[in-house]
Amino acid sequence: MAIDALSDKPARMFRPLPAVVFAACAWLLCGSVIVIVGWLLANGLPKVVSALGPRGPESAIGPLFATAYITVLALPPAAAVGVFAAMGASDVRIFGAAAGSMRSALSLVGSVPTVIVAYAALLAAAAVGWHPSLTGAAFVFAIVNMPLMTGLALRALTTRAAKLREVATALGAPPMYIVISVLLPRARMRLRSAYIIVATQIIGGAATIAILAGANVPASRGALPIHAWPLAVHIWTRGSSADVYGVTAASALLLAVLIWVLQGIAQLRAAPESASQEDL
Amino acid sequence: MSPALERFFVTAARLCAVAVVAIAPLVGLVVFAAAVASLVRHVEFSWDASAGLIAATLALGLVGATLGTALGVGAALYAVEIATPANRQLIKALVGALHAVPAVGYGVAAAGLLLVTPLLPNPAVTFSIAATVVTVMIASVVFVQMRRSLSALPDQLREAATAAGADAVATALRAMLPALQRSIAGIWWASFALALGEATALQMIFGAASAKSALSNGVAISGTLASMLLQVGASARGVDEALRFAPAALLLFAMTIASVFLGRRAVGHVPWP
Numbered sequence A: 001m002a003i004d005a006l007s008d009k010p011a012r013m014f015r016p017l018p019a020v021v022f023a024a025c026a027w028l029l030c031g032s033v034i035v036i037v038g039w040l041l042a043n044g045l046p047k048v049v050s051a052l053g054p055r056g057p058e059s060a061i062g063p064l065f066a067t068a069y070i071t072v073l074a075l076p077p078a079a080a081v082g083v084f085a086a087m088g089a090s091d092v093r094i095f096g097a098a099a100g101s102m103r104s105a106l107s108l109v110g111s112v113p114t115v116i117v118a119y120a121a122l123l124a125a126a127a128v129g130w131h132p133s134l135t136g137a138a139f140v141f142a143i144v145n146m147p148l149m150t151g152l153a154l155r156a157l158t159t160r161a162a163k164l165r166e167v168a169t170a171l172g173a174p175p176m177y178i179v180i181s182v183l184l185p186r187a188r189m190r191l192r193s194a195y196i197i198v199a200t201q202i203i204g205g206a207a208t209i210a211i212l213a214g215a216n217v218p219a220s221r222g223a224l225p226i227h228a229w230p231l232a233v234h235i236w237t238r239g240s241s242a243d244v245y246g247v248t249a250a251s252a253l254l255l256a257v258l259i260w261v262l263q264g265i266a267q268l269r270a271a272p273e274s275a276s277q278e279d280l
Numbered sequence B: 001m002s003p004a005l006e007r008f009f010v011t012a013a014r015l016c017a018v019a020v021v022a023i024a025p026l027v028g029l030v031v032f033a034a035a036v037a038s039l040v041r042h043v044e045f046s047w048d049a050s051a052g053l054i055a056a057t058l059a060l061g062l063v064g065a066t067l068g069t070a071l072g073v074g075a076a077l078y079a080v081e082i083a084t085p086a087n088r089q090l091i092k093a094l095v096g097a098l099h100a101v102p103a104v105g106y107g108v109a110a111a112g113l114l115l116v117t118p119l120l121p122n123p124a125v126t127f128s129i130a131a132t133v134v135t136v137m138i139a140s141v142v143f144v145q146m147r148r149s150l151s152a153l154p155d156q157l158r159e160a161a162t163a164a165g166a167d168a169v170a171t172a173l174r175a176m177l178p179a180l181q182r183s184i185a186g187i188w189w190a191s192f193a194l195a196l197g198e199a200t201a202l203q204m205i206f207g208a209a210s211a212k213s214a215l216s217n218g219v220a221i222s223g224t225l226a227s228m229l230l231q232v233g234a235s236a237r238g239v240d241e242a243l244r245f246a247p248a249a250l251l252l253f254a255m256t257i258a259s260v261f262l263g264r265r266a267v268g269h270v271p272w273p
Helices: A016-052 A061-090 A092-109 A114-127 A134-158 A162-170 A175-186 A188-204 A207-213 A231-238 A245-279 B003-040 B047-082 B085-100 B103-115 B123-152 B155-163 B168-179 B181-197 B200-216 B225-235 B239-243 B246-267
Strands: none
Touching: A016 A245, A016 B047, A016 B085, A016 B103, A016 B123, A016 B168, A061 A092, A061 A134, A061 A175, A061 A188, A061 A231, A061 B003, A092 A134, A092 A175, A092 B003, A114 A134, A114 A207, A114 B003, A114 B181, A114 B225, A114 B239, A114 B246, A134 A175, A134 A188, A134 A207, A134 B003, A162 A175, A175 A188, A175 B003, A188 A231, A188 A245, A207 A231, A207 B225, A231 A245, A231 B103, A231 B200, A245 B085, A245 B103, B003 B239, B003 B246, B047 B085, B047 B123, B047 B168, B047 B181, B047 B225, B047 B246, B085 B123, B103 B123, B103 B200, B123 B181, B123 B200, B155 B168, B168 B181, B181 B225, B181 B246, B200 B225, B225 B239, B225 B246
16 A cells, blocks of 8 residues: 655645645534524524424424334334345355345445435336325335345444354354354344434435325325324425425424434444444 | 254345345336336427436536535544544534434525525526535535545554654545545545435425526526426326436436446445445
């Protein structure tokens, strides 16, 4: 590996311009979150009471129930298939010579935009005359999130696990025994963190449900059985309207806080394991 | 574990992995079939009208990926290599919070600039707001990936640079940055693919610009391929309405996959969150 610092030119001790540029990049990003939250607070705080009110079209309570509904439906299938797919991709003996291609293909699937997957699902549903409600859309949402879950679970199962796998393989353990009895217990905290991250994606995602359940179709029955759109879709449908901007900003703030809390829990769950692994 | 149970788990794992991998080709097949069906059924589609969408998609992709990668890489180098431990924790927390902001959060904040301020939504203003949003969204993802890549570099690299008399800035600039050159190129391509597919926040911005332009009889950008796909998909009442945008969806799918493949061809596989 070429190290420019070790070339025959003496390294200068301090470079003010690059230091300022790097610092500016970091603080610009930090400032962005403050600006976004500040803007949402300034516009949404006076309307928080309306957003948290139990009734009325502005209320975020129904959308919160709808969000919980789709999360409860979409998370288990995404998690189950994602973890099993990661188990398959994590051991070279399960797919043999195709293992490398499998991992590469898994990462390619994750780069297909959500909006195209949802559009393809809409076309397939329209072709067979199916009009998905929230329930159906939640299951498609699970499919949309399977590549992410697989990627996170694969990382949880393979991070710093090579030596454990080598030892277990040398002792004659079959691949699934290694995954289930050695790697899964070790990756338990990271997997829980992965579930929470996928849950935040489901909670924050609007495009899939909006497309599949027809959020902008007049008199759409897509919000059944909850009779309200999930919070992200509720915000998206009202985001371009100046009349209800304050309530929309308050709802967006509520959604952001919900996701921050969940992400914080995910990081706290993953932190002790990461720390103990770094100690090794 | 009994051999039968082992076989069951191996089969289940294989099936699940194949099912997940099959999502991309299935989506491609459905969109391709829909594009062909739209041609056969003579569903109204104008490539001339879509030229603006394609141009906006490519322009926002290029601007967002380039500025977002530069911003994310610079921020990660500062946070990991240069900042004091207290600043590092603060930056990690704030950029982590930025990374977790949902797309509708970005959309509401950016659309608000057009909706509740006297700002006129002419194409230049709308494009600038959309480009800023895509840049910040991508920069937060790049920051996370770069931090991971920097942590994966061997400590000996830092030790060697320090032994050669380099300070933290020189180490970041002349040891770390060159070591991650290929990785950064891969991140750019992945960012480009990500920017092409961004729909939710951009649709809200273009929707707000369109609503305000309608009031002031101004001209507005119609959107990007992804934002229009979201708009058309969410308001489609039947097969024909859904098919109306199939050729553009196929184009967007092809552009995204092509950018991922081009990135891999150029720099090999780069892990991406």
